[in-house]
Amino acid sequence: MARVAIVGTGPTGIYTFFNLIQADASHRITMFERGEKAGIGLPYSPEAASKSMLANIASIEIPPIDAPYLDWLKGQPDAKLRAFGLDRAELDDRQFTPRLLLGEYFRDQLLSLLDRHRARAEVLENTEVTDVIARNDALFLRAAGREFGPFDRVILATGHVFPDADEATRSYFPSPWSGLIQAEVPPVSVGIMGTSLSSIDAAMAVANQHGRFHRKGEELTFEPTTKGLHLTLMSWSGVLPEADFWCPIPYEPLQVMTDDAVAQCAGQADPLDRVFALLQQEIAQADPAYADRIGLATLTADTFADAYFAAREAQDPFRWARKNLEEVEHNKAHRITVPWRYALLRMHEKVETLVPHLGDADRSRFDAGLKKVFVDNYAAVPSESIRRLLALRDAGLLSVLALGEDYEMKREPDRTVIRAKGKTHLFPVFIDARGQKPLESKDMPFPGLRRALIGSDQDIPELDGDFALVGVPGYEGHAHLAAIPYLMHDRPFVQGITASSEIGAAIARGISAAPGDLRSGAAGDPDHVGGLASAAH
Structure with missing residues (x-):
């Protein structure tokens, strides 16, 4: 024993x-x-979440223990579900629910x-x-x-x-889980490093102290109750995450990037380039139109990320978010799968098995390119999170800042100073939400x-x-x-x-x-x- x-x-x-x-x-x-x-x-x-913060995983994806998550939800009292903004009649195995419930x-x-x-x-x-x-x-x-x-x-x-809450100050939070939920944040200019779901959660934690979201049909608006609040999400590129998309679960098998094919790449002198060739073939087979649109056949493991993000970086992030939200909601309603998105989603775990076999140079190339693509793809956020960002934007309370790679950040006793692209930005409150x-x-x-x-x-x-x-x-x-x-x-x-x-x-x-x-x-x-x-x- x-x-x-x-x-x-x-x-x-x-x-x-x-x-x-x-x-x-x-x-x-x-x-x-x-x-x-x-x-x-x-x-x-x-200590780390509020009722407004959504889990980035649906019941259908959660491996069951004693009971599947959806069955457990259905067993909860109506009053409890309502307290978390849920309606029993609308519970669904692809629904994103508050993290506290999970x-x-x-x-x-x-x-x-x-x-x-x-x-x-x-x-x-x-x-x-x-x-x-x-x-x-x-x-x-x-x-x-x-x-x-x-x-x-x-x-x-x-x-x-993550850093303990006692490492936070009134003007600086080293992570969204370092006392932010319990803190009283004044209505000032608040900087949030990162644009992922963690960053969105940080924005919601602050915004909910200074107003309320209102829903009328499919429309979500934000009504502020104070004056002076402005939230700025920031990252190198300034792109927002896309909304979670419809796809078959359990995953269908890949046609080209199989376990054996990836394993064969590991024993070669150029494993990253070989696995990228598999990616090219997989996407070209699954979605020829997308492959042609971005010129996939001419790309490399080093240039694919630039082509992948190019259209989003060229547009206003909120305009792109609104268009993307409409697309994914239409696809969910009609159970439409976008083939290239689904192919990338299934490939990231295959490619991960190759990472330990990459040399230092290839690992640096991977981190600078393919890794960013895969993370963006699998870390798509709940549609409701995008709706909340758009509601804050429409209320004039939210902006996105593209820093570029050469930005400077300086912490001062009562503020954080960001210098990027020739401009200086001052934040009396700053939250580092870049994750683990x-x-x-x-x-x-x-x-x-x-x-x-x-x-x-x-x-x-x-x-x-x-x-x-x-x-x-x-x-x-x-x-x-x-x-x-x-x-x-x-x-x-x-x-x-x-x-x-x-x-x-x-x-x-x-x-x-x-x-x-x-x-x-x-x-x-x-x-x-x-x-x-x-x-x-």
């Missing part, structure tokens, strides 16, 4: 727990959660699993793990002034890492593991197929690193709930398939793990 610890109870921790139970119900599992409520996860918590769903799923497996599982809330210690061919966890263990396996599913950055071994919050990684000359943790650490004495064969920021170097598209599910499944397969010198429970008590009574719930 393997004794397993899972550090973190957000989606990755929950899917790992679920898959471990499915694979082998004999595992004895202890879950550690530093917050008051296990199972929610930072992006879906009241957090409640995951917590309910976790508690249901714990209740059914109380003899083998427990969760410890308000218990922040501060170190992971290797000793006597096992791992021990230090938390709350105590030591827990020994554990045969420890899964670090600690999720996203990849982390390295030196950023590991657990001192024992950090020393071991650095001592093993691993600037970036080396992992095998089940996310187990490789080449780290004492931790190899025992520790699995499922924390998203440490995976982003080799898996640039790893973020999201579907990725959490895939990570959890891979870890469960690895642990359940591994031969073990598994120990009995502490002091011979089969319901005792490291001195802790099991099944807290």
Whole structure:
């Protein structure tokens, strides 16, 4: 019987727990959660989200745990649904719902699993793990002034890492999750770095303090209640994300860019150029008109991004957003798939498997080109988010700033100064909403593991197929690193709930398939793990 610890109870921790139970119900599992409520996860918590912030994933895409998300929604009281702006009669498996509801769903799923497996599982809330210690061919966890263990396996599913709220000031927020939800933002010029859904969420968090959205039929307007507020979203190019588009789910198989075809690229001297050739063939076959329109046959892995964004960059971003919104809503109503968009959506995960095999030069080329295209494609935002941006624009409260690559940003005590394209922009309040950055071994919050990684000359943790650490004495064969920021170097598209599910499944397969010198429970008590009574719930 393997004794397993899972550090973190957000989606990755929950899917790992679920898959471990499915694979082998004999595992004895202890879950550690530093917050008051296990199972929610930072992006879906009241500390990081409000009722207006939408999840960028629909029920049809969320891997079910005990119950599919849509079934869970239908089981909620009418009053609760109305409080979140939902109508029971309009619930749909492709609907985007508030992130807070998704957090409640995951917590309910976790508690249901714990209740059914109380003899083998427990969760410890308000218990922040501060170190992971290797000793006597096992791992021990230090938390709350105590030591827990020994554990045969420890899964670090600690999720996203953003600056704490105490790093924010009245004029500067290092991320949208650094106290912005609780802060009172004055009606001034507010700068928001980024144009993704996180940036839109930041804009909504501020706008909702100074007015209200009103809906009349399909029309959404914003009525301000204060004077002086203006929001500026900014990025290098100044393009807004496009609205989520209709496509068949589950995904249909690709015709050209198959797993075998991508694997063959990995062993060649020019893997990036070879995989781009597959992309060209896939799009040309799926959507010849689009391929001709952008001159796809003449493009390279270095010029494709410029051609992809050219039309949007040439137009006013709000005019493009309005036109795109009309297109995707028409396509959703008539179930029309735009072939080239669908092809790109299905290809990004295939290409991601090649990234670890790219040399430094090709990785730089990839990050500067194809990566931006894939991120733009799969990170399309809910239509409602675009409607809100347009409503703020129509109210005269929102603009978009194209910075270019040579902009300068300077933080001052009471403002942030941006200099771009010969102009100076002053923001009394500034929010950095550029999202999660990849982390390295030196950023590991657990001192024992950090020393071991650095001592093993691993600037970036080396992992095998089940996310187990490789080449780290004492931790190899025992520790699995499922924390998203440490995976982003080799898996640039790893973020999201579907990725959490895939990570959890891979870890469960690895642990359940591994031969073990598994120990009995502490002091011979089969319901005792490291001195802790099991099944807290």
